[in-house]
Amino acid sequence: MSTYRQYQQARDTAWRALLRVEEKRLPVDVEKLAGAVGMEVLPYPDEGENPRLWHLANQVPGVCVSLRVRGKWHIFVRDAAMDGPHRRFAVAHELGHLLLGHESSALAPGVRRFLSDENEGDLIDDPQDLQDYAADIFAVRLLAPACLLHELRVDSPPAIAALCGLPPRAAALRAERMELLNSRDAFYVNPLERKVRDAFGPYVVSVLLPAPQAQAKSYSLLLPARKASPAQNREEKKEKAPRGWSGRRRVLLGKAVGALALAGALLLFFLLGRQE
Numbered sequence: 001m002s003t004y005r006q007y008q009q010a011r012d013t014a015w016r017a018l019l020r021v022e023e024k025r026l027p028v029d030v031e032k033l034a035g036a037v038g039m040e041v042l043p044y045p046d047e048g049e050n051p052r053l054w055h056l057a058n059q060v061p062g063v064c065v066s067l068r069v070r071g072k073w074h075i076f077v078r079d080a081a082m083d084g085p086h087r088r089f090a091v092a093h094e095l096g097h098l099l100l101g102h103e104s105s106a107l108a109p110g111v112r113r114f115l116s117d118e119n120e121g122d123l124i125d126d127p128q129d130l131q132d133y134a135a136d137i138f139a140v141r142l143l144a145p146a147c148l149l150h151e152l153r154v155d156s157p158p159a160i161a162a163l164c165g166l167p168p169r170a171a172a173l174r175a176e177r178m179e180l181l182n183s184r185d186a187f188y189v190n191p192l193e194r195k196v197r198d199a200f201g202p203y204v205v206s207v208l209l210p211a212p213q214a215q216a217k218s219y220s221l222l223l224p225a226r227k228a229s230p231a232q233n234r235e236e237k238k239e240k241a242p243r244g245w246s247g248r249r250r251v252l253l254g255k256a257v258g259a260l261a262l263a264g265a266l267l268l269f270f271l272l273g274r275q276e
Contacts, residue, residue, distance in 0.1 A: 014141035027165035062118035064090035086121025096138030
């Protein structure tokens with residue numbers, strides 16, 4: 001598979017994963033998402049409690065490793081070595097390996113691992129394997145969806161890092177990509193991206209508008225307004241006009257009363273003029 005095809009697959013898989021997120025907001029709760037798709041996030045194995053698992057986990061380089069034990073995938077994270085953003089990215093990277101269907105190899109009887117380089121909780125500087133490249137692409141697009149950054153007008157590395165909980169190199173790469181996408185206005189071509197935007201719409205509204213207004217307005221109001229068609233204008237006029245015979249009768253009666261009043265006023269003026 002070509003590099004670009006790997007990119008497309010990772011991007012589309014990230015959009016599909018975002019549609020499965022329970023709480024549609026940023027930062028994405030990646031550990032809850034991992035649990036929903038069958039990957040349990042756990043602390044690193046303890047040597048005293050489970051020496052065999054500890055030994056196996058230490059055979060895989062990195063501060064976050066995925067092992068399939070007895071048919072279920074587990075993500076083991078060295079808590080002491082990972083702050084919030086790095087931990088989030090590390091878990092998202094491992095989740096990418098799973099959702100992208102990447103190859104795994106046997107580490108021991110009943111235990112498998114993904115074929116990947118070290119996972120240090122940020123972009124791999126020069127990934128030697130296309131699968132690691134794709135897992136990084138997936139992680140960036142899962143944690144910092146371009147369509148939401150576009151709607152929220154967030155495009156600088158510090159702002160992206162703060163909003164999405166990204167580590168430094170990943171935030172810098174996302175800002176670079178956002179500059180290109182904004183210059184091309186390359187958004188919402190893919191229907192999956194439009195679905196993500198709409199699914200996260202209430203969250204976008206809550207960020208852009210004060211709380212009372214956000215409750216009263218729908219996400220559609222943030223989209224460009226369309227002018228009413230002539231047919232719609234005619235319908236609105238019909239809605240405003242009195243309906244049925246009773247309505248028309250009231251209109252005619254009002255006009256008749258007005259005409260009689262005017263005629264009476266003119267007659268009185270004429271009589272008074274003759275008396276003078």
